[in-house]
Amino acid sequence: MSEKQxxxxxxxxxxxxxxxxxxxxxxDFIRQDIDLTGTHVGCEHGICGSCTVLxxxxxxxxxxxxxxxxxxxxxxxxxxxxxxxxxxxxxNAFWEHQGLQCGFCTPGILMSMKAFLQENSSxxxxxxRDALSGNLCRCTGYHDIVDAVVAAAAASQTGEADRT
Amino acid sequence: xxxxxxxxxxxxxxxxxxxxxxxxxxxxxxxxxxSMTANDEGGYVIAVSLGVAAIKGDYEGTLNVTDVEFPTxxxxxxxxxxxxxxxxxxxxxxxxxxxxxxxxxxxxxxxVGGLIAGIGGRxxxxxxxxxxxxxxxxxxxxxxxxxxxxxxVSDDG
Amino acid sequence: xxPANFDYYRATSLEHAxxxxxxxxxxxxxxxxxxxxxxxxxxxxxxxxVLIDISNIDGPNEIVDEDTGVRIKATTxxxxxxxxxxxxxxxxxxxxxxxxxxxxxxRNKGTVGGSIVNADPASELPAMSVLLDAxxxxxxxxxxxxxxxxxxxxxxxxxxxQSDEVVASVLFKEPPTNSGWGFHEIARxxxxxxxxxxxxxxxxxxxxxxxxxxxxxxxxxxxPVRAKEAEAALVGKNVSDELFxxxxxxxxxxxxxxxDVHASEEYRGxxxxxxxxxxxxxxxxxxxxxxxxxx
Numbered sequence: 001m002s003e004k005q006x007x008x009x010x011x012x013x014x015x016x017x018x019x020x021x022x023x024x025x026x027x028d029f030i031r032q033d034i035d036l037t038g039t040h041v042g043c044e045h046g047i048c049g050s051c052t053v054l055x056x057x058x059x060x061x062x063x064x065x066x067x068x069x070x071x072x073x074x075x076x077x078x079x080x081x082x083x084x085x086x087x088x089x090x091x092n093a094f095w096e097h098q099g100l101q102c103g104f105c106t107p108g109i110l111m112s113m114k115a116f117l118q119e120n121s122s123x124x125x126x127x128x129r130d131a132l133s134g135n136l137c138r139c140t141g142y143h144d145i146v147d148a149v150v151a152a153a154a155a156s157q158t159g160e161a162d163r164t
Numbered sequence: 165x166x167x168x169x170x171x172x173x174x175x176x177x178x179x180x181x182x183x184x185x186x187x188x189x190x191x192x193x194x195x196x197x198x199s200m201t202a203n204d205e206g207g208y209v210i211a212v213s214l215g216v217a218a219i220k221g222d223y224e225g226t227l228n229v230t231d232v233e234f235p236t237x238x239x240x241x242x243x244x245x246x247x248x249x250x251x252x253x254x255x256x257x258x259x260x261x262x263x264x265x266x267x268x269x270x271x272x273x274x275x276v277g278g279l280i281a282g283i284g285g286r287x288x289x290x291x292x293x294x295x296x297x298x299x300x301x302x303x304x305x306x307x308x309x310x311x312x313x314x315x316x317v318s319d320d321g
Numbered sequence: 322x323x324p325a326n327f328d329y330y331r332a333t334s335l336e337h338a339x340x341x342x343x344x345x346x347x348x349x350x351x352x353x354x355x356x357x358x359x360x361x362x363x364x365x366x367x368x369x370x371v372l373i374d375i376s377n378i379d380g381p382n383e384i385v386d387e388d389t390g391v392r393i394k395a396t397t398x399x400x401x402x403x404x405x406x407x408x409x410x411x412x413x414x415x416x417x418x419x420x421x422x423x424x425x426x427x428r429n430k431g432t433v434g435g436s437i438v439n440a441d442p443a444s445e446l447p448a449m450s451v452l453l454d455a456x457x458x459x460x461x462x463x464x465x466x467x468x469x470x471x472x473x474x475x476x477x478x479x480x481x482x483q484s485d486e487v488v489a490s491v492l493f494k495e496p497p498t499n500s501g502w503g504f505h506e507i508a509r510x511x512x513x514x515x516x517x518x519x520x521x522x523x524x525x526x527x528x529x530x531x532x533x534x535x536x537x538x539x540x541x542x543x544x545p546v547r548a549k550e551a552e553a554a555l556v557g558k559n560v561s562d563e564l565f566x567x568x569x570x571x572x573x574x575x576x577x578x579x580x581d582v583h584a585s586e587e588y589r590g591x592x593x594x595x596x597x598x599x600x601x602x603x604x605x606x607x608x609x610x611x612x613x614x615x616x
């Protein structure tokens with residue numbers, strides 16, 4: 001019944017052209033049509049945050065976005081964070097401070113925090129906790145996540161690396 | 165969930181009763197009613213389309229009339245299912261006469277299940293009350309249209 | 322779950338969207354931010370046969386200053402409105418309300434118009450539209466009309482919008498000069514739908530007499546509601562905590578709450594009263610500060 005739509009978009013710096021059903025969610029497009037499985041699907045109604053990606057630089061729920069709505073846009077997923085296998089400052093901070101256990105929520109948290117730190121480069125713990133309220137984690141209890149974000153913010157301030 | 169209410173009609177109980185059991189009137193006044201036909205058990209087979217905003221669904225079910233005591237009391241037992249869920253209702257209807265007016269007192273026990281109940285739980289009760297209001301508004305209008313002559317007769321009688 | 326199939330049209334302009342709406346009528350739903358619609362479609366609670374996407378319509382001037390207030394294009398994201406200097410300066414209660422909508426990830430895509438048309442009575446934006454006497458610019462293939470926010474909300478998720486109409490913009494009226502605002506809501510977790518919420522605008526004169534009051538409640542009825550009796554109890558009176566407590570008792574008139582898994586009817590009614598008192602006190606303090614009056 002529904003015609004397939006041609007879309008072209010940029011994901012993590014590469015251009016993709018695909019023909020898809022309009023009902024294809026961006027989360028499923030990312031995972032299945034272009035094989036980037038770092039983005040995770042949890043609740044599929046926008047609450048858990050594990051599907052969070054950057055759309056034109058802003059964190060959004062890819063499960064509440066149709067892939068056709070990303071036509072002509074720039075999508076960034078967790079795969080865009082590292083440089084040739086070297087972890088970004090943010091990822092490294094999570095590693096060092098045990099900001100992840102099972103890792104299911106982690107990509108969504110990393111993308112949300114990447115954008116958050118770009119707007120607030122030295123946040124308080126309270127501000128970080130507030131910014132994390134859109135991502136659910138069942139493993140860590142959040143404390144180590146907050147530690148990791150604090151560390152990442154500090155590391156970026158001292159200019160340890162120019163990749164966040 | 166429990167819903168209840170009263171509705172007053174300026175007609176005698178027998179006329180209100182007849183209208184409440186008139187398939188044509190019910191088909192026009194039940195919100196979203198697509199079709200209604202009498203079945204062999206003295207009840208009805210009914211198809212409705214209901215919903216709010218984008219959340220629409222088609223339901224099919226049966227409505228049985230029981231405990232009949234013309235013209236003062238009857239009960240409705242209904243159940244229907246559709247893609248978004250299922251609903252079963254049990255309505256107690258009492259008609260009482262007050263001078264030349266009739267009061268319908270109804271008490272409804274409704275069970276909603278399936279998708280709409282789980283996700284739409286917050287709104288099912290409020291929407292049901294809204295639909296009940298819609299029904300009575302439409303019903304009153306239909307009665308006015310069809311029974312104007314009868315009103316004059318019962319005023320004389 | 323995944324959404325059911327639909328026919329997809331990308332509108333190139335709002336007029337194009339109206340043409341498509343008049344072609345497809347009840348079968349079509351407008352897709353703006355999709356933060357409510359796509360969730361319902363993922364559950365297959367909503368299965369619109371046709372989707373008209375207005376999220377990519379280019380156009381200038383999403384937020385425009387006008388004499389009586391600020392006009393926000395319906396497809397403006399909640400984030401853009403939240404950070405807009407016009408909104409923050411002239412409608413600070415609106416900025417505060419938007420900050421309470423879900424989470425920033427949702428606000429980066431959800432739209433001002435979409436939230437209002439979605440008409441969830443527990444949402445912040447529908448409540449702000451009645452608090453600020455907003456005017457909705459509604460267009461269709463056959464013309465244009467203005468619908469006042471107080472006439473727009475009929476019941477849960479149901480508005481006065483016809484199936485061939487779309488909201489083009491919303492004009493939020495600027496509150497009186499030197500008025501103050503208050504906004505309070507209660508939810509179990511940050512970002513959850515409000516169990517109850519109350520927002521107030523108070524304007525005082527130099528003797529701390531209330532010259533204007535607007536109180537809007539959300540989460541406590543089938544639509545957002547203005548507590549007009551409570552407002553009337555304030556205007557012309559000298560403000561005080563006692564007056565606010567008395568006025569807040571009158572919001573019970575507009576509370577028609579339901580008990581559900583999140584909160585009971587009694588709780589919502591009580592919290593509505595408590596939050597109204599807090600909102601009134603905040604509004605009064607802000608108005609006094611604007612006037613240079615002491616507390």
